[in-house]
Amino acid sequence: MIELFNISKTYAKSDRKAVDSLSLKIPDGKIFGFLGPNGAGKTTTIRVFCGALEPDSGTVLIDGIPMAERPLEAKRHLGLVHDNPELFNRLKANEYLNFVADVFGISAEERRLRIQEYSGRFGLADVLSASIGGFSRGMKQKLGVIASLIHDPSNWVLDEPMVGLDPQSAFELKEIMRQRTKAGRCVFFSTHVMEVAEKVCDELAIIDKGKIIFTGTIDALRRRREGVEGRKGAEEESLERLFLELVDSSRGETT
Amino acid sequence: MKSRFASLVILNIQSAFSLSLPSWQEFKKPKTLLKTIGIGVGAILLLADVGMVFVLNSQAMYKALKPVGLEQMLFLFTATMATVFIFVLSFTMALSLFSSSGIDSGFLVLPFKPHEMLAAKMGLVYFANALLGIFLMLITTIVYGIHEHPPFQFYLYGLLSALAIPIIPIGISYLILIPLMRVSSIFRNKNFIFYLAGFIGVGLALAFNFYIQSTMSQMQDPGFFANFSDPESLISRIGQAWIPSWLTWKALSDADRLWGALAVLGNLALGVAVAALIALAMGKPYVRCIQIFGETSLTRAKKGAARRAEKESRTARRPLASLLLRELRLMNREPSYFINGPFIVVLMPVLLVVIFAAQRSSLEEVMAMLGPLMEGPAGYLVPAAFGAFLGSSTSIACTAISRDAKALPWIRALPIRPLEYFGAKLLHAEIFTLWGMLIGCGAGWLLFKTSAFDLVLAAILSLLVSTAFNMGGLWLDTAFPRLKWDNPIAAMKQNLNAVIVILGVMGIIVALGAISFFTSLPRNVYALVYGAIFFGFILVWIKVYPPYAQKRLAKME
Ligand SMILES: Nc1ncnc2c1ncn2[C@@H]1O[C@H](COP(=O)(O)OP(=O)(O)OP(=O)(O)O)[C@@H](O)[C@H]1O
Ligand SMILES: [Mg+2]
Numbered sequence: 001m002i003e004l005f006n007i008s009k010t011y012a013k014s015d016r017k018a019v020d021s022l023s024l025k026i027p028d029g030k031i032f033g034f035l036g037p038n039g040a041g042k043t044t045t046i047r048v049f050c051g052a053l054e055p056d057s058g059t060v061l062i063d064g065i066p067m068a069e070r071p072l073e074a075k076r077h078l079g080l081v082h083d084n085p086e087l088f089n090r091l092k093a094n095e096y097l098n099f100v101a102d103v104f105g106i107s108a109e110e111r112r113l114r115i116q117e118y119s120g121r122f123g124l125a126d127v128l129s130a131s132i133g134g135f136s137r138g139m140k141q142k143l144g145v146i147a148s149l150i151h152d153p154s155n156w157v158l159d160e161p162m163v164g165l166d167p168q169s170a171f172e173l174k175e176i177m178r179q180r181t182k183a184g185r186c187v188f189f190s191t192h193v194m195e196v197a198e199k200v201c202d203e204l205a206i207i208d209k210g211k212i213i214f215t216g217t218i219d220a221l222r223r224r225r226e227g228v229e230g231r232k233g234a235e236e237e238s239l240e241r242l243f244l245e246l247v248d249s250s251r252g253e254t255t
Numbered sequence: 256m257k258s259r260f261a262s263l264v265i266l267n268i269q270s271a272f273s274l275s276l277p278s279w280q281e282f283k284k285p286k287t288l289l290k291t292i293g294i295g296v297g298a299i300l301l302l303a304d305v306g307m308v309f310v311l312n313s314q315a316m317y318k319a320l321k322p323v324g325l326e327q328m329l330f331l332f333t334a335t336m337a338t339v340f341i342f343v344l345s346f347t348m349a350l351s352l353f354s355s356s357g358i359d360s361g362f363l364v365l366p367f368k369p370h371e372m373l374a375a376k377m378g379l380v381y382f383a384n385a386l387l388g389i390f391l392m393l394i395t396t397i398v399y400g401i402h403e404h405p406p407f408q409f410y411l412y413g414l415l416s417a418l419a420i421p422i423i424p425i426g427i428s429y430l431i432l433i434p435l436m437r438v439s440s441i442f443r444n445k446n447f448i449f450y451l452a453g454f455i456g457v458g459l460a461l462a463f464n465f466y467i468q469s470t471m472s473q474m475q476d477p478g479f480f481a482n483f484s485d486p487e488s489l490i491s492r493i494g495q496a497w498i499p500s501w502l503t504w505k506a507l508s509d510a511d512r513l514w515g516a517l518a519v520l521g522n523l524a525l526g527v528a529v530a531a532l533i534a535l536a537m538g539k540p541y542v543r544c545i546q547i548f549g550e551t552s553l554t555r556a557k558k559g560a561a562r563r564a565e566k567e568s569r570t571a572r573r574p575l576a577s578l579l580l581r582e583l584r585l586m587n588r589e590p591s592y593f594i595n596g597p598f599i600v601v602l603m604p605v606l607l608v609v610i611f612a613a614q615r616s617s618l619e620e621v622m623a624m625l626g627p628l629m630e631g632p633a634g635y636l637v638p639a640a641f642g643a644f645l646g647s648s649t650s651i652a653c654t655a656i657s658r659d660a661k662a663l664p665w666i667r668a669l670p671i672r673p674l675e676y677f678g679a680k681l682l683h684a685e686i687f688t689l690w691g692m693l694i695g696c697g698a699g700w701l702l703f704k705t706s707a708f709d710l711v712l713a714a715i716l717s718l719l720v721s722t723a724f725n726m727g728g729l730w731l732d733t734a735f736p737r738l739k740w741d742n743p744i745a746a747m748k749q750n751l752n753a754v755i756v757i758l759g760v761m762g763i764i765v766a767l768g769a770i771s772f773f774t775s776l777p778r779n780v781y782a783l784v785y786g787a788i789f790f791g792f793i794l795v796w797i798k799v800y801p802p803y804a805q806k807r808l809a810k811m812e
Contacts (some may be wrong), residue, residue: 006322052668055669072670087662098570101571
């Protein structure tokens with residue numbers, strides 16, 4: 001479970017808040033989607049609660065452990081897939097995975113089993129001894145996914161995980177998400193594609209300009225629109241449109 | 256067409272040097288302002304420091320040449336020296352910038368002609384080296400100007416000649432490098448070629464050093480000039496060897512005549528023509544190289560490799576060991592890091608042996624002369640200084656955070672203790688400290704038959720000094736890391752922290768050497784005093800740095 005209370009973050013070289021008094025509770029056992037247009041603050045939020053960025057104010061609890069006071073312990077409960085898979089082109093895939101496993105203190109046997117399982121599922125098994133520099137974008141992305149699962153974290157966080165994945169890998173990824181939530185784990189992922197969210201999420205939050213403008217289930221999102229507009233038959237309207245209108249109307253309110 | 260080429264050059268320069276001045280808005284913040292002023296003052300001091308060496312050099316040459324009426328030879332020497340200097344620098348720079356970023360392959364899809372791409376790359380290398388050329392030429396013209404009061408055109412021609420001097424050396428660098436890189440596609444091993452070319456670069460630097468040393472020693476010999484009863488013959492001899500130097504000499508010594516103007520124009524025209532020819536001839540192979548470098552080989556596992564991979568994944572390491580291993584791999588597998596970092600220090604023993612073999616007789620003469628000196632504190636100070644210099648000139652610690660800029664969010668999201676993270680970086684640098692110490696002591700033992708006691712003193716001192724500099728460098732890079740760059744070389748060679756540390760090491764070693772030379776304390780007191788100073792710094796660092804670094808890591812963005 002991940003809880004955020006009143007998080008604000010302004011980058012040093014910027015004059016506006018990338019994340020603005022954001023509070024969010026991400027429960028266990030559900031696939032939680034995080035939606036928003038480009039530059040909305042998704043990556044910033046994720047980096048803040050994964051301990052990669054220090055918030056200006058606010059509290060982060062990971063399984064009840066405060067990130068600010070006990071960062072190492074909190075981070076052990078997290079597995080993060082970064083938005084940019086371009087890292088360490090000079091390392092070999094195995095070296096990269098082993099580094100991550102070493103950092104989490106995973107035993108040799110345990111890491112071997114996990115690497116075997118996930119590299120098999122993603123079709124990377126026979127390139128693990130190759131240099132990451134020779135990987136395609138999607139292969140790097142999948143390697144990042146394997147690395148984030150090597151310690152079997154209770155909270156799995158993915159920033160734009162579907163970008164660059166082929167249908168089969170995307171399917172595998174969604175399967176793993178479902179398996180984990182069924183086992184009572186927390187899964188959180190960001191995207192700016194409504195369709196993905198619609199197909200995968202149990203719950204979602206929509207962020208724009210650093211502020212949450214909606215949280216709830218997809219059905220609740222539909223109902224909310226009906227309520228606001230007093231219109232029937234919104235079911236037929238695409239969620240994409242709903243999303244765009246929601247973002248638009250929130251912009252109308254704030255500016 | 257022109258503007259397209261110019262914009263490519265400018266883009267190249269911006270991405271390689273990551274030039275970004277703070278905006279006016281930011282200048283209003285006192286912190287940015289102070290930092291900018293600080294860097295500015297530091298840069299001026301640095302320039303003045305390096306400039307002093309050349310000022311003294313020019314002054315000495317002028318004094319030596321004036322009595323024999325050959326003072327204008329100064330221009331010939333400066334031009335030739337600048338040419339060689341620039342050649343060595345531009346060669347290594349062209350090598351490390353050859354294609355280490357994805358940017359180059361990005362240009363491939365844009366409508367540039369091959370020779371435009373090569374010329375733009377040459378323009379990038381030219382930019383840095385022209386600054387150096389102007390700097391060297393300026394010093395000589397001013398030194399000469401103060402004594403001889405030449406006309407105004409003299410300075411103008413000096414500047415224009417300085418702009419002409421780097422062109423051909425840069426062209427030649429690419430003329431050597433491109434075929435070499437093309438050959439690498441046969442080997443299918445780019446890194447090997449990088450290291451080979453780096454070795455050639457070091458060889459050139461060494462040759463350059465010998466050249467300077469031999470001309471300097473010849474110049475102190477009055478007979479050297481007597482051999483040339485006709486000054487013109489000497490000048491024309493050097494001039495025949497390198498026409499741009501001769502043209503520079505002509506331009507500056509005939510500044511008030513038409514000849515001078517013609518020589519300057521000729522020099523520029525010659526440079527541009529040669530560079531254009533090289534760009535035209537080598538454009539296609541250059542682009543082919545970039546294409547090859549864009550390819551990375553992906554080898555699917557064969558039986559043996561798979562088993563090795565399996566074995567690798569069965570070893571669990573402690574986080575610190577794993578961090579250190581990662582440091583070593585990332586550094587040594589990136590040619591532009593390796594060549595500008597550990598390479599020279601690792602190669603030092605080889606170079607030493609080469610020098611020793613080549614110059615045995617003259618070295619032994621020097622050794623004999625130094626004999627009495629080495630009886631004193633120099634007996635342990637010299638090997639210690641050598642070891643300390645080698646041990647702290649790898650730029651590992653003082654670029655440690657900058658090199659990791661892109662990985663920082665990743666590192667921070669992992670449960671890594673900040674102290675282990677920084678500790679691994681320091682340990683990485685300390686490996687070379689140990690290596691430097693071994694070479695320093697080894698050289699002392701080999702050349703001066705340093706006693707065992709002195710070797711122990713030298714070892715301790717060299718370890719203390721290098722460690723202190725590694726710690727200081729790490730501190731500097733933690734406080735002012737260079738976090739935004741496209742090309743890895745920006746994090747390493749064009750990192751101000753690396754320049755500060757290298758010159759700082761040289762400065763302190765020279766200063767301590769001078770102090771030791773001009774004072775006469777009991778022999779081993781120097782070891783005690785210097786050791787205590789650096790040990791003191793290390794203690795302060797241990798007390799102050801860890802909490803600071805821990806806080807700082809969280810704030811880097
Ligand atoms: N390193 C940085 N320095 C300064 N400002 C930043 C930095 N990273 C992001 N920002 C700014 O913070 C805001 C939020 O960016 P963020 O990356 O969180 O958006 P995002 O929702 O992840 O967008 P995308 O869908 O494009 O990934 C943007 O306005 C962006 O310009
Ligand atoms: Mg993002």
